[in-house]
Amino acid sequence: MTHDPFVPSSYPIVDKRRETHDTVTLVVEPETPIVFAPGQFNMLYALGRGEVPISISGDPAEPSRLVHTLRAVGHVTEGLAALEVGESLVLRGPFGSGWPLEEAKGHDVLVIAGGIGLAPLRSTVLHVLHHREDYGRLAILYGARTDRDLCFADDLQAWGGRFDVEVRVTVDQGSPGWRGRQGVVTAVIDKADFDPATALAMVCGPEVMMRHTARALRAVGVKDEQVYLTLERNMKCGVAQCGHCQLGGELICRDGPVYPYPRVAPLMRIREL
Amino acid sequence: MSDLHEMLAEHSFARTLFDRDVALLSELARVERYPADGVIFREDGPARDLLLLRRGRVAIEMHAPPRVVLLESLDAGATLGWSTFFAPYTWGSDIRAMEAVEALVVDGAELRPRLEKEPEFGLRFMRALLATVHQRLERSRLHRMDLYQP
Numbered sequence: 001m002t003h004d005p006f007v008p009s010s011y012p013i014v015d016k017r018r019e020t021h022d023t024v025t026l027v028v029e030p031e032t033p034i035v036f037a038p039g040q041f042n043m044l045y046a047l048g049r050g051e052v053p054i055s056i057s058g059d060p061a062e063p064s065r066l067v068h069t070l071r072a073v074g075h076v077t078e079g080l081a082a083l084e085v086g087e088s089l090v091l092r093g094p095f096g097s098g099w100p101l102e103e104a105k106g107h108d109v110l111v112i113a114g115g116i117g118l119a120p121l122r123s124t125v126l127h128v129l130h131h132r133e134d135y136g137r138l139a140i141l142y143g144a145r146t147d148r149d150l151c152f153a154d155d156l157q158a159w160g161g162r163f164d165v166e167v168r169v170t171v172d173q174g175s176p177g178w179r180g181r182q183g184v185v186t187a188v189i190d191k192a193d194f195d196p197a198t199a200l201a202m203v204c205g206p207e208v209m210m211r212h213t214a215r216a217l218r219a220v221g222v223k224d225e226q227v228y229l230t231l232e233r234n235m236k237c238g239v240a241q242c243g244h245c246q247l248g249g250e251l252i253c254r255d256g257p258v259y260p261y262p263r264v265a266p267l268m269r270i271r272e273l
Numbered sequence: 274m275s276d277l278h279e280m281l282a283e284h285s286f287a288r289t290l291f292d293r294d295v296a297l298l299s300e301l302a303r304v305e306r307y308p309a310d311g312v313i314f315r316e317d318g319p320a321r322d323l324l325l326l327r328r329g330r331v332a333i334e335m336h337a338p339p340r341v342v343l344l345e346s347l348d349a350g351a352t353l354g355w356s357t358f359f360a361p362y363t364w365g366s367d368i369r370a371m372e373a374v375e376a377l378v379v380d381g382a383e384l385r386p387r388l389e390k391e392p393e394f395g396l397r398f399m400r401a402l403l404a405t406v407h408q409r410l411e412r413s414r415l416h417r418m419d420l421y422q423p
Binding site: 209 | 285330332343344345346347348349350371372408411412415416418419420421422423
């Protein structure tokens with residue numbers, strides 16, 4: 001954490017990976033390690049453009065190597081995605097709540113992500129893999145728009161090659177010649193191997209995907225209380241001062257972005273919010 | 274209990290059926306294997322069988338020359354072949370094995386009169402079939418949302 005949460009720090013980018021046609025991973029190595037909890041985010045600043053909240057996608061066991069994965073979908077993220085190795089990444093944080101990794105100890109863990117939603121969960125997967133004996137079965141269910149939109153393809157292959165991780169990837173529309181699964185991510189939930197009575201599900205993706213994922217989980221016996229998800233709103237200050245990310249009584253930058261589903265489900269049903 | 278009965282009982286389609294229902298289905302069932310890339314059903318072909326996938330993955334495809342469009346893939350545990358139970362009793366799309374497939378195949382043409390003759394069994398069977406259709410319809414609607422558009 002920077003001393004003053006409003007004062008950003010600047011770090012040279014030491015590595016840049018192109019995940020997909022519109023998604024990149026930027027790596028910086030702060031002199032002072034930045035300890036974070038999987039699920040937390042930083043505010044990344046594109047000079048002259050603005051700030052955006054971006055989840056930390058790196059390994060929590062490597063706090064001296066800070067990794068962010070972002071999708072270029074707007075003016076600010078396009079500016080960030082255009083940064084190259086050697087240029088400065090300006091950021092402040094980390095902010096917000098993390099995934100319930102303590103509560104998940106001793107239980108099966110379901111990681112369910114859609115699109116860029118795998119980024120905030122990647123650090124969770126890495127944490128569980130580092131502490132494999134603390135958790136039960138680990139299933140990673142990941143959906144993307146097309147096979148060209150799959151993030152962290154190398155990681156998915158590596159995780160899928162392990163005997164103690166189940167990986168199911170599906171795309172909404174495969175390219176010609178695609179031999180993997182095609183269909184929405186909710187379609188692979190009932191195929192995964194986990195104990196529905198005790199498993200914890202950690203879900204990240206578009207809100208409609210998360211709502212339907214919770215519904216599909218209920219259909220196989222996973223209660224809403226066992227489901228956690230991460231919300232995204234227009235975060236500005238990151239420290240619950242400005243109110244831009246308010247959702248009902250929640251200030252997502254401080255109270256979230258990771259929430260137990262029952263706490264935010266009623267808010268997610270209000271169409272005007 | 275026959276092997277077929279046991280295999281049917283293990284399939285998710287049979288989750289809500291009674292054991293005697295499964296026994297009846299097993300009388301009409303057989304195991305079929307299809308090689309990777311083999312065509313299982315062809316659009317407009319006579320729909321006679323209900324398939325309960327045990328292993329492998331299939332593609333539901335539609336031919337729109339010069340394209341073949343992959344609509345959805347289904348993994349082991351899926352049920353397909355509903356057209357067997359509804360007029361005009363022909364397949365509405367192609368089904369192709371994406372990898373080697375093993376399926377329990379229930380003779381739907383033989384099963385149809387049994388469903389009429391034994392309405393309680395018929396109700397339980399149709400509920401199981403409707404649950405599958407309901408699940409797939411929900412997924413299709415979600416698919417239509419184009420969830421991950423920028």
